[in-house]
Amino acid sequence: MSRPASNPLSIPSLTAPVAMGYVPLGAVFGFLFVQSGGSGWLAVASSLLIYAGAAQFMMVPMLYAGLPISAIVLATLVLNLRHVFYGLSLLNTLPARRLARWYSIFALTDETYAVLTALPAQARAPNMALISALNQGWWVLGTTLGAVLGSMAQVGLTGLDFVLAALFAVLAVEQWRARRDAVPIWIALAAYAIGCVLMPSQALAIAIALCLLAAALRPARPVPTTGAAHD
Structure with a gap:
């Protein structure tokens, strides 16, 4: 008699799109950090202890310019406030174990959030810490x-600046496959178009x-609870 699969989700395959973005982007960060005069071990330490993606890129020119740590901390707080x-x-879907819960909160990034919210709600807590750790591992x-x-x-580094855009495109497709709802994509495109017309230099902020x-304002839409999007 065959044993039923206890966990049909393939976690490494779920994080594969993130890996394809995080490895080259993390490499660009590490390269820029060292080229700006920083030590290689400090670049790796920042990816282990800070792990803030765009904020780490922002940190490189700020450190190079000799800005105080307080200014860097404030800028990082503002940039990552969306994670709250x-x-x-x-x-309601955080892991029950304290260590796993706190690590999942620390390691929550845009890409990890996109992967987690594409999962059925009941599959998030058991896999959240592992997904977060794998994604951070790709970045490190x-x-x-x-x-x-x-x-x-x-x-x-010509051309590598498009990696992040390609990564978010893949994650947007995964979100659509999980929810079968294209309205958020059209809203995002329309919002960015409006931002470009109103104030091109602040188009992203306006779009957000x-x-x-x-x-x-949009009425809540039920989220599918099956794992069909990951077969």
């Missing part, structure tokens, strides 16, 4: 590779504000 809202939406791996490369040679407003 991510966490609020996952409160990329940072390490970039730091090593940056200390050895000068390498052009309009998307938040649309999400608040």
Whole structure:
């Protein structure tokens, strides 16, 4: 008699799209950090202890310019304030164990949130810490590779700036496959178009504000509870 599968989700395959974005992006960060005069071990330590993605990229020119740590901390807080809202939406599905819960809160990023919310609600708590750890592992791996490369040679980075856009495109597709609801995608496109018309230099901020407003006004839609999107 065959044993039923206790967990039909393939966690490594769920994080594979994140890996394809995090490894090269982490490598770019590690490379830039070392090329700006920082130590390779500090680049890796920041990816282990800070793990803030865009804030880490922002940190490089700020450190290079000699800005005080307090300014960097404040800028990082403002940039990552959106994660508070991510966490609020996952409160009911956080892991029960304290260590796993606190680590999942620390390691919550845009991409990890996108992967988690594409899962059935009942599958989030058992897999949240593992998914978060794998995603951070991809980022640390990329940072390490970039730091090593940056200390050895000068390498052009042309074209790698598109990796993040490609990653979010893949995650948007996964969200659509899980929810079968294209309205948020159309809202995001329309919001960004409006932002470009009103104030091109602040188009992203305007688009985010309009998307938040649309999400608040739109009636709640039931989320599918099956794992069909991951077969």
